[in-house]
Amino acid sequence: MDWIGIELIVGVAVVALLLILLWAYRVANRLDRLHVRTDLARQALVAALDRRAVVSRAIAVALRERDDAGLVALGVELAGAADLAEAAPFDDREDVENELSILLGKVGAATKGITPPPVELIAEISDAQTRVIMARRFYNDAVRDTLALAGRRAVRWFRLGGHAPLPAYFEIVDRVTV
Template structure:
């Protein structure tokens, strides 16, 4: 072999090693992003479940009132909270939106009266804030994961493995009736 042939082999080897190193780094980054998305999803589910528990406590307080309208709101709120917890995260968006709307109606219906203890008002406010933050963190993780996973070289080389692509979780953040 002459000098040109060896030079071409060395250049080809360097290119192959560089591509392999790039692919390894991208696959590792994509794996970390999937882990981040999974953790953010768990946090979102926990925040949604906590909000459902607080909504159920508010519903119980509303059903103890003498007002039929508040009792009906409490019954509907309890039903939606139960349905939200029983529904899987993939199908939960619609139920959570309905729960948000009903919580907004409860806030309007109870304005000026105190149908539930002050602790529940603080709890539901905190739970709503945690849901908003958890949803934002989850959607940020999904955005970052999708941005990397949908690049052509990443798809062509199947660097994402068999992991399914995550989906955004879109719900109404705050509802005022």
């Protein structure tokens, strides 16, 4: 082989290597941005869940001020569930949030026909529930996108995700009606 042939082969190999490195850099950068997006969505979800717990405590206080013993007991139980939900670490929060959702559904059923209805609390909990639903969807969308890219064979082989732990979906009952 002459020098021109060797130079051409080396040149093609260098260009191919540069293209592979550029692809790997772009994929690793995209995966990093997806992890950031997931972290931000997680923070928004935690904030929405915390807000729902605060509104649940306000509902519990309103229930404990009623003359009905059943509503007072439900208010005490709701306050305890809200405290547990807010104090739970994120990885263990699904179960306690489901319990809180079930209790909120029971409150809705138990307070039908009560006069005067707590209009401002109904609006607050409805808004808090809607924000939780939206935040959970955004978080789960970010998790789905992150897992889709991180699960590609080439990404795993070249360890383009580094050592970042993979996120997990957050599944809770959106609204409970009893």
